[in-house]
Amino acid sequence: xxxxxxxxxxxxxxxxxxxxxxxxxxxxxxxxxxxxxxxxxxxxxxxxxxxxxxxxxxxxxxxxxxxxxxxxxxxxxxxxxxxxxxxxxxxxxxxxxxxxxxxxxxxxxxxxxxxxxxxxxxxxxxxxxxxxxxxxxxxxxxxxxxxxxxxxxxxxxxxxxxxxxxxxxxxxxxxxxxxxxxxxxxxxxxxxxxxxxxxxxxxxxxxxxxxxxxxxxxxxxxxxxxxxxxxxxxxxxxxx
Amino acid sequence: xxxxxxxxxxxxxxxxxxxxxxxxxxxxxxxxxxxxxxxxxxxxxxxxxxxxxxxxxxxxxxxxxxxxxxxxxxxxxxxxxxxxxxxxxxxxxxxxxxxxxxxxxxxxxxxxxxxxxxxxxxxxxxxxxxxxxxxxxxxxxxxxxxxxxxxxxxxxxxxxxxxxxxxxxxxxxxxxxxxxxxxxxxxxxxxxxxxxxxxxxxxxxxxxxxxxxxxxxxxxxxxxxxxxxxxxxxxxxxxxxxxxxxxxxxxxxxxxxxxxxxxxxxxxxxxxxxxxxxxxxxxxxxxxxxxxxxxxxxxxxxxxxxxxxxxxxxxxxxxxxxxxxxxxxxxxxxxxxxxxxxxxxxxxxxxxxxxxxxxxxxxxxxxxxxxxxxxxxxxxxxxxxx
Amino acid sequence: xxxxxxxxxxxxxxxxxxxxxxxxxxxxxxxxxxxxxxxxxxxxxxxxxxxxxxxxxxxxxxxxxxxxxxxxxxxxxxxxxxxxxxxxxxxxxxxxxxxxxxxxxxxxxxxxxxxxxxxxxxxxxxxxxxxxxxxxxxxxxxxxxxxxxxxxxxxxxxxxxxxxxxxxxxxxxxxxxxxxxxxxxxxxxxxxxxxxxxxxxxxxxxxxxxxxxxxxxxxxxxxxxxxxxxxxxxxxxxxxxxxxxxxxxxxxxxxxxxx
Ligand SMILES: Nc1ncnc2c1ncn2[C@@H]1O[C@H](COP(=O)(O)OP(=O)(O)OP(=O)(O)O)[C@@H](O)[C@H]1O
Ligand SMILES: [Mg+2]
Numbered sequence: 001x002x003x004x005x006x007x008x009x010x011x012x013x014x015x016x017x018x019x020x021x022x023x024x025x026x027x028x029x030x031x032x033x034x035x036x037x038x039x040x041x042x043x044x045x046x047x048x049x050x051x052x053x054x055x056x057x058x059x060x061x062x063x064x065x066x067x068x069x070x071x072x073x074x075x076x077x078x079x080x081x082x083x084x085x086x087x088x089x090x091x092x093x094x095x096x097x098x099x100x101x102x103x104x105x106x107x108x109x110x111x112x113x114x115x116x117x118x119x120x121x122x123x124x125x126x127x128x129x130x131x132x133x134x135x136x137x138x139x140x141x142x143x144x145x146x147x148x149x150x151x152x153x154x155x156x157x158x159x160x161x162x163x164x165x166x167x168x169x170x171x172x173x174x175x176x177x178x179x180x181x182x183x184x185x186x187x188x189x190x191x192x193x194x195x196x197x198x199x200x201x202x203x204x205x206x207x208x209x210x211x212x213x214x215x216x217x218x219x220x221x222x223x224x225x226x227x228x229x230x231x232x233x234x235x236x237x238x239x240x
Numbered sequence: 241x242x243x244x245x246x247x248x249x250x251x252x253x254x255x256x257x258x259x260x261x262x263x264x265x266x267x268x269x270x271x272x273x274x275x276x277x278x279x280x281x282x283x284x285x286x287x288x289x290x291x292x293x294x295x296x297x298x299x300x301x302x303x304x305x306x307x308x309x310x311x312x313x314x315x316x317x318x319x320x321x322x323x324x325x326x327x328x329x330x331x332x333x334x335x336x337x338x339x340x341x342x343x344x345x346x347x348x349x350x351x352x353x354x355x356x357x358x359x360x361x362x363x364x365x366x367x368x369x370x371x372x373x374x375x376x377x378x379x380x381x382x383x384x385x386x387x388x389x390x391x392x393x394x395x396x397x398x399x400x401x402x403x404x405x406x407x408x409x410x411x412x413x414x415x416x417x418x419x420x421x422x423x424x425x426x427x428x429x430x431x432x433x434x435x436x437x438x439x440x441x442x443x444x445x446x447x448x449x450x451x452x453x454x455x456x457x458x459x460x461x462x463x464x465x466x467x468x469x470x471x472x473x474x475x476x477x478x479x480x481x482x483x484x485x486x487x488x489x490x491x492x493x494x495x496x497x498x499x500x501x502x503x504x505x506x507x508x509x510x511x512x513x514x515x516x517x518x519x520x521x522x523x524x525x526x527x528x529x530x531x532x533x534x535x536x537x538x539x540x541x542x543x544x545x546x547x548x549x550x551x552x553x554x555x556x557x558x559x560x561x562x563x564x565x566x567x568x569x570x571x572x573x574x575x576x577x578x579x580x581x582x583x584x585x586x587x588x589x590x591x592x593x594x595x596x597x598x599x600x601x602x603x604x605x606x607x608x609x610x611x612x613x614x615x616x617x618x619x620x621x622x623x624x625x626x
Numbered sequence: 627x628x629x630x631x632x633x634x635x636x637x638x639x640x641x642x643x644x645x646x647x648x649x650x651x652x653x654x655x656x657x658x659x660x661x662x663x664x665x666x667x668x669x670x671x672x673x674x675x676x677x678x679x680x681x682x683x684x685x686x687x688x689x690x691x692x693x694x695x696x697x698x699x700x701x702x703x704x705x706x707x708x709x710x711x712x713x714x715x716x717x718x719x720x721x722x723x724x725x726x727x728x729x730x731x732x733x734x735x736x737x738x739x740x741x742x743x744x745x746x747x748x749x750x751x752x753x754x755x756x757x758x759x760x761x762x763x764x765x766x767x768x769x770x771x772x773x774x775x776x777x778x779x780x781x782x783x784x785x786x787x788x789x790x791x792x793x794x795x796x797x798x799x800x801x802x803x804x805x806x807x808x809x810x811x812x813x814x815x816x817x818x819x820x821x822x823x824x825x826x827x828x829x830x831x832x833x834x835x836x837x838x839x840x841x842x843x844x845x846x847x848x849x850x851x852x853x854x855x856x857x858x859x860x861x862x863x864x865x866x867x868x869x870x871x872x873x874x875x876x877x878x879x880x881x882x883x884x885x
Contacts, residue, residue, distance in 0.1 A: 088846045089839050090803030096820055096835035099828070100637035139331025142296055142403075143344050143393070144321030157335045179719040180807065183820070193723055194810060206727040210720035234335045234377045 028204035039192055044212055046187040050106070050178040051220065054113035055171060061114070062121030067151065069122075070129050083119035091116055091177050095184035104185030112184065113177060117170040124166025128159025157232065164228040171220035175213055189213055243272040243433040244307040244400035246293065251302035253288055253458070261300070262288045263458035270450070272400075273431040277448035279438055280481070285458030286437045290403050293435060294323045306401060321345050324394030324402035324432070328409040330386050332378040338364075338389055339374040345397040363392040366426065384415045391423070395430070402434045409438070420446060441482055445470070445489055453478050467493050487606055491570035496563055496586055499605040501595030504529045504585060506537075509553050513546040525596050529585055530555065535592035537562060537585040559585050563597050569605065572597055644832025647819075652829070661819075661826050667837060674815040674841070677733065677808060678801045681740030685797055689745045690790065693752025697786070698778045702753065710750040718743050718804045722811050731812025736805070743804055744797035751793025755786030788857040795849035802845045806838050816841065 022029035033040075065083070069075040094112040102108045132155050140154040156163075179190035193209040229236075246269070253263040262285045270276040278286040291297045293304055295316040304311045311319055332341050339360045346356045364371055367388040378386055387408065394402055408416045408423075420443065427434070438444055444451050445466040453461040453469070455477055462474040470486040470493075473479040482489065502524035507516050508531060516528050528546065530538045530553070537559035545554035561575035561584040576584055576599060583598035646652070651663030696702035721742055725735040759782045767777050806817035816838050819830035826834070 084846075085843065088799055088803075088842050090806050090842050092803070092806045092817065092820060093835040093838040093842070096831045097839065100640035100832065101633065133329075133331075135327060135329035135331040136333060137331075138296070138329075139325070139327060140333070142294060142320055142325035142327070142331075144317045144319070144348055145344075146317045149348070154333055154335075158333075176718065176720075190719060193719070203727045206720070206723045210724060213720055232335060234379070237377045237379050 023202040023205065027202065028207065029202065030204060033204055033208050040189075040208070040212065043182075043187055043189050043191050044216070046106075047175070047178050047181075047189045047213075047216060050109055050113060050181055050186065050188055051171060051174045051216070053106075053110045054117055054174045054178075055167065057110065057114040058117030058121055058170065059167065062118050063125060065118070065122050066125035066129065069126060070151075071147075076126065079122060080119070083122050086115040087119040089115075092180055092183060095180070099184070106186045109178070109181040109184045109186030109188075113174050113181070116177060117174060120170045120173065121166045124162050124169070125159065128162030128166075129155050131162060132158045160228060160232050161235070164224050168221050168224045171224065172217040175217040175220065179209075179213060189216075242400055243431055245272050245305075246270040246276075246401060246433055246435065247305040247308075248289070248293075249303045249305065251289070251292060251304060252300045253285070253292060253297060254300045260457050263292065265302070266454075266458060266460050267302075268452055268460065268463050270433055270435065272433055274449040275427065275434040275436055275447055277436045277438060277444040277451045278454060279441060279444040279448075279451055280454035280461075281456065282439060284454040284456050286439070286454060287405055288458065289454070290405055290435050290437050293401075294320045294325060294403060296320075321348055321397065322399055322401070324396075324399040324404075326390045326394040326402070326404045326407045328406040330378075330390040332386055332389060332393070334378050337375050337377055338369075338381070341378065341389060342393050342396050344393060345399075349397055351397075359396060363395060366395075367392045368422065384411060384419065387411060387419060388422075391426075395432075400433060402432050404434060405437045406439070407436075408443070416443075423447075442489070442492070445492060453481060488570060488573075490606060491573060491602070492568055494569045494605060495565070496567050496569060496572050496597055497565040499569070499601060501586055502583065502598050502601055504593060504596045506531045506535070506593050507541065507546075507551050508533070509551055511551045513549060513551060516541075516546045516551060525583060525598070527556065529559070529593065529596075531593055534590075537587065537593050562587055565589070565594055569602060573599075573602055640828060640832055641836075643829035644836055647826070647829040647833030648837060662830060662833065667816075667833075670814060670816045670818055670834075671837070671841070674802070674805050674808075674817075677736055677740060677805045677813070677815055678798070680737045681801050681805075682744055682794070682798050684737065684741040685744035685748050685801075686794070688741075689748035689793075690752050693749045693790075694756060694778060694783070694786075697753045697756025698774070698782060700757065706750050706753045709746050719807055719810070722807060726811035733813055736808045736811060736813045736815075740801045740804060744801050747796040747800070748790075748793040751789045751796070752786065755789030755793075756782050758789070759785045784858050788853055791849065791853040791856050795846065795853055798849050799842055799846050803838070803842050 022032045062083075065075075065079050069079050091112050094115065095108060098108045098111055102111065136154065136158065137150065140150045145153060178188045179193065181188040182190040182194070189209050189212055193206060248266055248268050251263055251266045252261055254261045266289060268276070278289055280286055288297060292299055293306075293311065295311055295314075299312065306319075306323075333344075336344075339357075342360050342363055343351075343356045346359060351359070360374060361371060364374060369385060369388060369392075373381065373385070378389070381389065387410075391404075391407065394404070408419050411419060424447065436444075436447055438447070448466055450463060450465055451469055452463045455461045461481075462469060462478045464472075464474075467490060469478065470482060470490045473482060473486070479486075503522060504525055505516065505519035505523040505528040507519065507528045520526065520528060528541045528551075530541050530545075530551075532538055538553075539555035539558040541551070542554045542556035545552050561579045561581060563572045563575060563584050563586045565586060565588050567575075572584075576582070576597070582600075583596050585593050586595045586597050588594045647662040648667055649664065651660045651666065693706075696705070718739060722736065722739045725739055729735050756778075764777060764781065767781050772781070805815045806820065808815040809818045809821040816834055819826035819834035820838070823831055
């Protein structure tokens with residue numbers, strides 16, 4: 001089968017044939033984009049939603065796994081291997097592999113994106129906990145903090161830099177991957193990117209969508225950075 | 241809370257996979273309010289022995305009794321809240337302020353806020369830190385200040401027992417000595433039972449009411465007060481460990497005020513010479529000591545100074561070295577040797593002559609029975625009582 | 627029958643169809659030509675591997691010498707971390723679409739996109755791999771009269787190999803995964819049946835998804851094996867624990883890093 005034929009069939013949803021003018025000439029068309037900015041709003045909101053959902057599910061799961069593995073060392077290997085496989089599986093493949101079970105839509109996309117964040121978050125939480133100096137753990141235990149108190153009052157606050165770093169990496173990666181979510185029928189910025197004016201990927205549209213993605217990634221990054229700063233005032237004083 | 245008694249009964253610890261035990265059948269008793277120092281070469285099991293007490297490490301066999309109650313019957317976390325814990329690396333929580341660090345255990349024990357805050361203030365004062373430091377983070381303190389905070393944190397809930405693992409180990413010698421003295425002063429006030437780990441025999445002698453010397457493999461070589469240890473080492477190992485200068489080390493245990501001083505014939509300018517002769521008969525030194533109107537030493541008189549009717553200002557030598565009553569004997573001896581002198585005047589706090597310290601008096605003191613020597617706690621208490 | 631059972635049965639059937647798509651050809655959705663079967667899958671796979679192979683090759687040729695050189699000189703700490711971070715934030719799809727929009731559909735555009743994706747992990751890992759070689763060892767070698775080039779070749783490179791191959795592994799796996807989206811910009815790969823549902827049907831989608839997933843895992847295992855093979859014996863002996871931990875903190879483009 002010839003390539004144009006394949007492409008002709010490759011549309012995921014019915015084309016909007018009504019778009020004419022500047023986009024057809026494959027230009028930057030800032031005017032057209034400004035006039036049609038509405039078509040980017042929903043995908044953008046959905047993109048935020050997808051990223052936020054992936055982190056909102058991924059973080060508690062990874063957190064629970066990390067705490068479990070932190071207490072039972074032998075679990076580190078199996079958990080790393082399992083989340084590693086999830087990380088290795090191309091998200092596009094996962095979108096389609098999930099479809100027979102969860103259908104098309106935001107559920108499928110969220111599951112795939114969530115599974116992708118697990119390894120990043122798990123590794124970073126573990127790293128953060130492991131990096132807490134031994135003498136501080138010892139002092140906490142020696143003072144009579146219970147295992148949970150040690151974890152929540154001492155080890156986690158001190159692991160915050162690595163944990164937040166993990167969140168930031170997970171967020172930026174997820175923003176990038178969520179551009180593919182439209183293939184799972186979940187929308188996101190990938191949709192206007194590829195369905196831009198009459199199915200033509202015109203230049204302005206690509207640039208604009210790409211900018212929105214980068215902007216969103218930077219936004220997530222900034223938010224986590226800010227939260228981390230606010231949550232750990234002690235880090236701003238000189239180091240010991 | 242008062243001090244507790246501590247008893248280790250045939251305690252052994254065998255780390256899994258280790259060929260030999262780390263602690264082998266160790267028994268010792270620590271009286272309430274005593275400092276027991278665990279000392280020995282690296283790897284002999286000092287830290288292990290100490291950490292068995294608050295169940296940071298679990299016993300393999302034997303038992304440990306705190307105030308007569310087995311630690312095995314206690315929940316580890318609760319037990320640890322009752323036992324102060326200070327370590328060489330301090331382990332202050334970097335994400336908490338000094339005040340928060342100090343209030344760790346009170347918070348765990350559910351003290352109300354006001355009481356905790358008052359306690360923090362009290363402790364800061366006790367360890368001599370300004371209250372303004374309470375809101376700082378550990379990274380903003382000097383090493384010595386952090387070490388003090390570590391001790392304050394261990395003392396926060398007024399525990400009857402304190403475990404200290406080389407608490408001054410990471411501090412430079414000058415600051416270490418200062419901290420040691422401060423700590424002894426504190427202990428004179430608090431009278432806690434303390435298990436103190438060090439590998440420095442001098443620190444052990446200085447700090448310990450009793451010293452437990454451990455050998456490789458966690459075997460107890462000797463458990464005795466410092467003076468006894470120095471006078472009657474149990475075996476070659478102890479003898480080698482305390483060093484060939486153990487007689488000198490004993491001198492570190494006493495102050496000038498603790499021994500029998502020689503009497504001096506103190507005279508003033510203008511005094512009748514006949515009086516001088518009479519005073520000399522009573523004295524242990526054969527030269528009169530010239531003092532000023534306030535009784536402060538000026539120098540040793542020459543023969544000529546009292547040939548005439550009255551004593552004149554004619555010295556054979558000045559009064560150096562002048563020793564203070566509170567000087568440690570070892571330092572006093574060092575002063576004598578440095579001035580190439582067989583004796584020197586001893587002065588009290590006001591600088592007035594209280595007697596004469598001589599090489600002979602020192603050697604007499606070394607022959608004294610070790611049981612007559614005061615313990616650090618007693619010394620600290622005596623100083624406070626003044 | 628309960629709802630979950632129905633779903634499970636439906637899912638099983640679809641997976642079955644997907645597998646069938648891989649092993650035997652069927653009539654396409656329009657009843658026109660034949661799609662699927664080993665012949666077409668093999669054809670798509672070879673196109674997929676061609677794109678990926680060229681992309682990784684180009685990335686290696688650019689990133690590794692650069693990383694070796696900067697790492698050896700000890701310069702470019704900032705560049706290394708910037709490359710790592712920016713590389714992650716820009717979506718591969720965006721780059722692909724960008725090149726497509728500007729240069730039209732062509733294999734070389736896809737290869738460039740994929741190479742751009744592979745450069746950051748390769749570069750940072752190579753750089754860090756060289757930098758983490760014990761400076762004392764390097765000094766000692768210099769003291770023995772080793773020249774700069776010889777130090778790089780005989781000392782730094784062997785010790786950096788595990789990390790370099792770690793970067794290669796990351797790069798290869800993500801390139802193979804991303805090559806799946808090539809059909810979106812008009813270039814065929816194993817992703818074609820995923821995108822062109824209209825032609826290949828849902829069996830084609832599932833079949834291709836299975837193939838892509840297997841390919842990625844195969845790639846991961848292959849390069850993990852390679853990485854192990856190039857790790858000098860001395861490093862393996864030097865404490866499993868230490869080595870693991872170091873790889874964890876320093877493999878900067880994969881899984882763990884502190885921006
Ligand atoms: N967790 C452990 N597992 C196995 N062996 C241990 C463990 N902790 C200590 N040991 C061993 O037990 C012995 C005693 O160790 P310990 O730490 O009590 O010595 P120490 O007297 O405090 O030494 P140092 O003066 O160097 O601090 C050593 O031989 C040490 O190797
Ligand atoms: Mg020790």
